[in-house]
Amino acid sequence: MSATALPAPAAPARPRHLSYWLGAALLAAALLVALRLIGNEYGWYAGYFVLQYVVLAAAWNILGGYAGYVNFGAAGFMATGTYTAVVLYEALGLGVIPGILGAAVTAGLLGLGTGYLTLRLRGVYFSIATLCLAVVLQTLVVNWDYVGGSRGAYVIRPMTMPGFVSYGEYIFAVMLALAVIAVGIGRTVELSRLGRGLQAIRDNERAAEAVGVPTLRLKLIATTLSGALMGVAGAPLPFYAGYVNPDGAFNLAYAVNTIAMPLIGGAGTWLGPVIGAVLLATLQQAATVTISSALNLWIVGWMLVLFVALAPRGILGWFRKR
Amino acid sequence: MDPTLSLLLNGVVSGLLLGGLYAAAASGLAISFGMLDIVNIAHPALMVAAGMSVVLLGTALGLDPLLVAVLQAPAFFLLGTLLYRAYHHFFERRGDEALQGLAFFFGVMFIVEVGLVLLLGPEQRFLDPDYAFVTWRLGEVDVPLRMLAPALLALAAIAALWVFLRRSFTGLAIAAVAQDPEALRLMAVDPVRIKRIAFGLSIALASIAGGALVVVQPIEPASHQVFIGRVFAICIMGGMASLPGCVLAAFLFGVVENVTASFYGPSWSPAVAFGWLLLVLAFRPQGLFGRLA
Numbered sequence: 001m002s003a004t005a006l007p008a009p010a011a012p013a014r015p016r017h018l019s020y021w022l023g024a025a026l027l028a029a030a031l032l033v034a035l036r037l038i039g040n041e042y043g044w045y046a047g048y049f050v051l052q053y054v055v056l057a058a059a060w061n062i063l064g065g066y067a068g069y070v071n072f073g074a075a076g077f078m079a080t081g082t083y084t085a086v087v088l089y090e091a092l093g094l095g096v097i098p099g100i101l102g103a104a105v106t107a108g109l110l111g112l113g114t115g116y117l118t119l120r121l122r123g124v125y126f127s128i129a130t131l132c133l134a135v136v137l138q139t140l141v142v143n144w145d146y147v148g149g150s151r152g153a154y155v156i157r158p159m160t161m162p163g164f165v166s167y168g169e170y171i172f173a174v175m176l177a178l179a180v181i182a183v184g185i186g187r188t189v190e191l192s193r194l195g196r197g198l199q200a201i202r203d204n205e206r207a208a209e210a211v212g213v214p215t216l217r218l219k220l221i222a223t224t225l226s227g228a229l230m231g232v233a234g235a236p237l238p239f240y241a242g243y244v245n246p247d248g249a250f251n252l253a254y255a256v257n258t259i260a261m262p263l264i265g266g267a268g269t270w271l272g273p274v275i276g277a278v279l280l281a282t283l284q285q286a287a288t289v290t291i292s293s294a295l296n297l298w299i300v301g302w303m304l305v306l307f308v309a310l311a312p313r314g315i316l317g318w319f320r321k322r
Numbered sequence: 323m324d325p326t327l328s329l330l331l332n333g334v335v336s337g338l339l340l341g342g343l344y345a346a347a348a349s350g351l352a353i354s355f356g357m358l359d360i361v362n363i364a365h366p367a368l369m370v371a372a373g374m375s376v377v378l379l380g381t382a383l384g385l386d387p388l389l390v391a392v393l394q395a396p397a398f399f400l401l402g403t404l405l406y407r408a409y410h411h412f413f414e415r416r417g418d419e420a421l422q423g424l425a426f427f428f429g430v431m432f433i434v435e436v437g438l439v440l441l442l443g444p445e446q447r448f449l450d451p452d453y454a455f456v457t458w459r460l461g462e463v464d465v466p467l468r469m470l471a472p473a474l475l476a477l478a479a480i481a482a483l484w485v486f487l488r489r490s491f492t493g494l495a496i497a498a499v500a501q502d503p504e505a506l507r508l509m510a511v512d513p514v515r516i517k518r519i520a521f522g523l524s525i526a527l528a529s530i531a532g533g534a535l536v537v538v539q540p541i542e543p544a545s546h547q548v549f550i551g552r553v554f555a556i557c558i559m560g561g562m563a564s565l566p567g568c569v570l571a572a573f574l575f576g577v578v579e580n581v582t583a584s585f586y587g588p589s590w591s592p593a594v595a596f597g598w599l600l601l602v603l604a605f606r607p608q609g610l611f612g613r614l615a
Contacts, residue, residue: 070424072363117604124361125558125603127424129596131363132551136596143589202421256432263425298436305429308422309412 391533
């Protein structure tokens with residue numbers, strides 16, 4: 001990632017959308033070519049692992065970073081996407097792309113519903129509700145036989161995909177596209193009126209309301225968008241793994257990483273979540289080989305606490321003046 | 323008696339007993355979240371950690387779990403004051419409570435849970451005192467001592483706390499700090515010190531609740547997750563800062579959850595907690611008995 005990708009200083013003359021999309025597409029293409037040259041199935045696996053966190057972190061940042069409303073339920077939103085894809089596969093035999101679209105709809109509606117019930121109050125109530133949401137959704141899925149209950153569900157993934165070396169590469173490419181889109185949406189939000197409104201809400205919600213920012217509407221848009229993107233991040237999972245169970249889909253790692261990554265990278269900027277996700281996910285991917293996954297998560301927990309205490313503006317905050 | 327009615331009656335009674343445990347878990351939160359406005363989502367995790375320590379100490383020393391919970395409460399009080407020191411230093415002082423402070427407690431919750439897994443393994447732990455296998459029968463109604471003893475201890479602890487808040491100078495100062503810290507400063511009382519004591523008390527209550535939890539059911543590091551929805555729902559229903567409201571809400575909640583479990587199966591009880599939480603937030607955010615703030 002080059003220095004030119006750093007976010008523009010405040011109040012840019014024109015948000016250069018075209019250069020972002022071109023740059024991101026070039027970077028993605030370069031990544032695809034590089035991994036194909038390496039030609040190792042593990043490369044796509046590790047890439048998928050990192051990229052799903054880029055999507056999750058970018059999604060969390062839309063509400064958490066810009067508006068300052070903390071969503072603890074990333075695992076719940078993501079699993080909603082995962083299980084939407086499973087249901088669409090079981091019921092209609094649909095593949096990964098329709099699964100992603102369906103996941104965006106259900107997880108977005110879930111975000112809208114949760115937001116509608118709790119966002120009119122103080123922000124902490126929304127956070128508490130999302131914290132419980134994952135537990136409840138997991139109960140529902142465990143009790144739901146159609147998607148396999150606690151036994152889990154199998155998805156038979158195709159062996160090959162035309163135009164791609166393997167199905168693993170195809171799923172990686174899908175996730176790569178999703179990551180580019182998610183970060184792009186985050187960037188567009190940041191530079192648009194919506195983002196400015198959300199930032200006003202974060203800094204002083206009453207003042208924002210008083211000068212005519214439609215706070216509830218903006219918050220609901222952000223919650224829906226953020227929830228939908230989290231669902232999207234989960235939809236390819238059953239096609240990727242071929243098997244999914246509640247313990248995997250609602251894994252605690254998703255919840256903690258999704259919060260830790262934007263905050264460590266620098267919440268409230270579109271680049272921060274990308275930095276945090278690439279850094280933390282790569283570290284974890286490297287560390288799983290050597291240490292246990294529990295210890296791995298424990299380290300992420302400590303990093304989160306240390307960063308919010310000592311570097312509340314994240315890694316990007318080191319390079320930028322307030 | 324009609325079997326359905328008998329089931330209902332038993333469900334209500336054991337729900338009330340369960341409510342005693344929930345009251346212990348939620349009353350600590352009524353202090354931190356309700357009075358001090360500190361959203362301690364790590365409270366249930368600390369409760370489970372206290373429960374684990376009760377199991378270890380009680381097994382090692384051969385003591386009753388409820389007694390151990392009371393004996394270790396001062397240590398948890400100290401832990402609470404340290405936690406508040408860190409929270410105040412890094413977040414409250416800077417005005418970063420909303421985003422960073424919340425993430426801090428989330429991190430603490432996570433560190434406690436995963437730390438327990440690393441230390442003791444993910445499996446269930448239990449410590450059953452002798453009376454846990456005794457059940458009193460009052461006509462059609464079963465009163466298991468496994469439920470009654472923790473409920474009584476919990477209510478005694480809450481009553482003691484209530485007297486302390488009402489009668490002592492420090493207790494009154496805790497109630498005052500919630501309303502106007504500046505006024506407290508004018509009376510030469512350090513509001514930060516008062517908050518530290520109050521937060522310590524809330525974690526000491528988590529220790530009592532942890533001991534009560536161990537007697538009621540086996541615990542595992544992940545047990546706290548289902549308690550988050552419960553204790554916050556109860557705390558908000560009870561009107562946030564009110565201990566009597568909290569206890570009443572806990573009883574009500576225990577009965578509803580237990581009757582649901584008796585008729586539809588226990589796997590649905592987390593859904594009950596969440597449903598209540600959403601309903602309360604949507605329709606009565608000021609609590610069942612509260613005035614509009």
